[in-house]
Amino acid sequence: MSINWFKFSSPATFYPLAGKLIPIFGVLTALIGIFGLYWGFFQTPDVLTDQKQYYRIIFIHVPAAWMSMWLYVIVVAWSLIGLIFNARLAYMIAAAVAPTGAIMTVLALFTGAVWGKTSWGTWWDWDPRMTSELILLFIYVGYMALRSAIEDNRRSDRASAVLALVGLVCIPVIFWSVNCPDPNQCAALHQSSSMSGIESNILFAMLTMTVSFWMYCFLVPLMRARNIILEREHDTAWVTEMLEVKK
Amino acid sequence: MSITEFFHMGGFGLFIWSSVGVTFALMAIEIIVVKKQHGTISKRLTRMLRMNKKVDQ
Amino acid sequence: MFNIFRCIVMRDLTLAMRRKTDVLTTMFFFIIVVSLFPLGVGTEKETLRHIAPGVVWVAALLASMLALERLFASDYSDGTLEQMLLTPQPLTVLVLGKVLAHWLLTGLPLVLIAPLVGLQYHLSIESTGVMMLALLIGTPVLSLIGAIGAALTLGLRGGGILLSLLILPLYIPILIYGSGAVAASAIPGSELQAYFSLLAAFLLMALIFSPLATAAGLRISVE
Numbered sequence: 001m002s003i004n005w006f007k008f009s010s011p012a013t014f015y016p017l018a019g020k021l022i023p024i025f026g027v028l029t030a031l032i033g034i035f036g037l038y039w040g041f042f043q044t045p046d047v048l049t050d051q052k053q054y055y056r057i058i059f060i061h062v063p064a065a066w067m068s069m070w071l072y073v074i075v076v077a078w079s080l081i082g083l084i085f086n087a088r089l090a091y092m093i094a095a096a097v098a099p100t101g102a103i104m105t106v107l108a109l110f111t112g113a114v115w116g117k118t119s120w121g122t123w124w125d126w127d128p129r130m131t132s133e134l135i136l137l138f139i140y141v142g143y144m145a146l147r148s149a150i151e152d153n154r155r156s157d158r159a160s161a162v163l164a165l166v167g168l169v170c171i172p173v174i175f176w177s178v179n180c181p182d183p184n185q186c187a188a189l190h191q192s193s194s195m196s197g198i199e200s201n202i203l204f205a206m207l208t209m210t211v212s213f214w215m216y217c218f219l220v221p222l223m224r225a226r227n228i229i230l231e232r233e234h235d236t237a238w239v240t241e242m243l244e245v246k247k
Numbered sequence: 248m249s250i251t252e253f254f255h256m257g258g259f260g261l262f263i264w265s266s267v268g269v270t271f272a273l274m275a276i277e278i279i280v281v282k283k284q285h286g287t288i289s290k291r292l293t294r295m296l297r298m299n300k301k302v303d304q
Numbered sequence: 305m306f307n308i309f310r311c312i313v314m315r316d317l318t319l320a321m322r323r324k325t326d327v328l329t330t331m332f333f334f335i336i337v338v339s340l341f342p343l344g345v346g347t348e349k350e351t352l353r354h355i356a357p358g359v360v361w362v363a364a365l366l367a368s369m370l371a372l373e374r375l376f377a378s379d380y381s382d383g384t385l386e387q388m389l390l391t392p393q394p395l396t397v398l399v400l401g402k403v404l405a406h407w408l409l410t411g412l413p414l415v416l417i418a419p420l421v422g423l424q425y426h427l428s429i430e431s432t433g434v435m436m437l438a439l440l441i442g443t444p445v446l447s448l449i450g451a452i453g454a455a456l457t458l459g460l461r462g463g464g465i466l467l468s469l470l471i472l473p474l475y476i477p478i479l480i481y482g483s484g485a486v487a488a489s490a491i492p493g494s495e496l497q498a499y500f501s502l503l504a505a506f507l508l509m510a511l512i513f514s515p516l517a518t519a520a521g522l523r524i525s526v527e
Contacts (some may be wrong), residue, residue, distance in 0.1 A: 037267075041253075054259040057519045060270045103277055113267040138473040145469050149460050150396035158316055158524045163470060166452055166517050168475045169295050173506070192260045194402035216274060230288050234295070244294050 009089050011229045013240040018222045023220035029199030029212055037210035044201045054118040055202070057111050062206055063213035065108035068136060070215060076168045079161035091157035094164065095147060096225035100217055102140035104246070108133055128179045135174055139167045153232060188227070308393045312401030315406075319378075320409050330371045330410045331417060338421050347455040349426050349461040352473040357486035358423035360435060361442075361479050364414050368443060369471065373449040373464045375402065376522070380458055385438040389506075389526055396515035399522070403444075403451050413441035427490075434489040434496060447506075448514035455521030477506060487497050 040059040042100035075094045112130055113123045124130065148165055150156035231241050256263050310311035320326060341359045342352055343401075379385040388398050415436055422432030457463040485499035 007393075053256045054262055056256070059264045059268055064270065100277070103273055107270050107273060112268055114266045118259055124294050133500065135473050135476060138469075142470040142473065145466055147457060149457070149462065155524055155527070156415045162452075162517060162520050162524065163456055166474070169513060170449075173509075174476050175471070181353050181480050183481070183484075183502055187353070220274075220277055221283060222295050223278070223285065227281065227284050230285070230292065233282055235290050239292065240296060243289065243296055246435050 002053040004069045009085075009087050011089050011092070011233055012236070014089055015226055015229050015238075015242075018226050022222050022226075025215050025222065028221055029215040032208060033212035034229050036212050039201065039208060040205035044205060045199065054115065057115045058202070059117075059205055059209045061108060061111035063210040063231060064104045065133065066210060067213050067217050068101055068104035068108050068133065070214075071097055072105060072136065072140070072164075072167075072171075075101060076164045082157060083161050083165075086158070088232075090227075091161060092228045093160065093221065093225050095157075096221040096228055097217075098140060098143055098147075099224065100136065102144065103219070104213075105133060105137040105140060109137065123137055128175075131178045132233060135178070136171070139148060139171065143167070206221060305388065305393070305397055309397050309401045311400055313405045316402060316405030317408065322491060326374060327409050330367050331389065331413045333370060334363050334367040334414055335417065337366060338406060339424065342424065344510050350351065350401065352425045353490065356421070356427055357435070357483035357491075358479075359425070360421055360439075360486070361483040363484075364443060365446065365479060367414060368410055368446040369468050370464075370474050371406070372454045372467060372471070373446075375406050375454040376452060376458055377454075380526070381453070386496065386526055390475065391503070395519040399451065399455075399515045399518045405445050407447040407453075408486065411439075411447055412518070414443060415439045415486075423425070427486075431486060431489045435486045438482045438485045438503060441465050441507055442478045445503070445506050445510045446475060450511040451518045452514055452521055455518045455525060458522070458525040468511075474475070478503070481506075 017140050036059065040056060044056070075097050078090045078097065081087060082094065109130070110155055112133065116130075117123050143160055143163055147160040150159060175234035230239065254260050265271070316435055335512050338359060341355065345351060345355065354398060376385060379388070391398075417435045417484055419432050421427075422429075422435065427435070450467075450471050455466045456470065457467045460466060482498050485503070487495055487498065488494040
């Protein structure tokens, strides 16, 4: 089976396709989310050996943190596709994903702070992971600020794509430097996570919630991409036609 | 397990439920804002279309 | 190719020498920011010595940030930049020339007045030397990374504040190792070479990637 991918790269075909996908992702987000929360709150032990019930924050903390990083990769990937193939739609998707990524970063920071208060007794600690997440938020904000500051669509698309790429090159260096400010003793990671010791029910609930968050990260960017398309293509024939049919 | 016990969460209820609440509130707000945006844009475009038609006639 | 490079550097230096205020404002901005901290946090010797590395580097970051806005702005407004984009010479070389001139005018003065800061903050002579060397390697990286942001925000309203939003997070590694080197130099017997190797590695990386990204940014902005 061969799919004509270039057909979908036109906003005119993508718009109705996204419209059909949105309800599907909406239902998936809700159902998987409810199931994940049910499993997380009713099928898991109340007290672990060293962590009490507050560990349940991970069911939203970890998915949000994972999504915040993953969505930046998505933004860069679509920016790159946009630059290489000169595809308008790719830039629009990158623009649609970024705000959701920023929200995930905020959620990861907030839930992380709450967790910090319960387990370390402090809202904020300059722990490498928290610092990295904060810097990721700054980078998202910079990306969105540049995009909204440029009025010319073509320039704003391409300039923000270049910025996203520069960010991708810099982020590993930044995270690494935050991780070991003293290069002479770099081996010590302050907080190491072990997936192996985790109880299977907790892991299952966490992964289920991650899938739910992921579906959400399809849902909202698709909705936002439709808005961007509508705004930018408002003087094309297909938008005019569509609006007339609706009326 | 009673309902109060469930919401109490071994003394961590406030922390857990505020995290959960803020997360879902933010998500809901994002969806509502984007939806509203869609409404305003399509309304504006339809109005523009009608105006252009009147000009044409 | 080297001729064009030299030509651009000399041109920018001559232009700047006609209007010395630009150079002086950056330098005085740096001095003022550094002098404000003791007034804010108190003039106790130990505290000052403790915060000196961070203060100096944050002030250097901000000073080079402020100067960046003017990197391409005047060439853009009088149309020279457009001509430069049309020349057959590689744009990366032109960019590199402009960044070097910019660093000579705004980065190098910071290195040279660093001893003054050392006196203000009661740093030892070794620490002051380390600080100068770290600034010498680190400030060119700031100019190089900043050039990307300057190219992308060219001619935008409120470009200056936007520029800092884009670029300051990317300065973090330089801040960490630059001030780390100065802080480590206060502890006797500490190994400093790793800091300088890292800073030099950042410089090399920036030298390779930044002119490419800046050139791409300029083409996008001017088009």
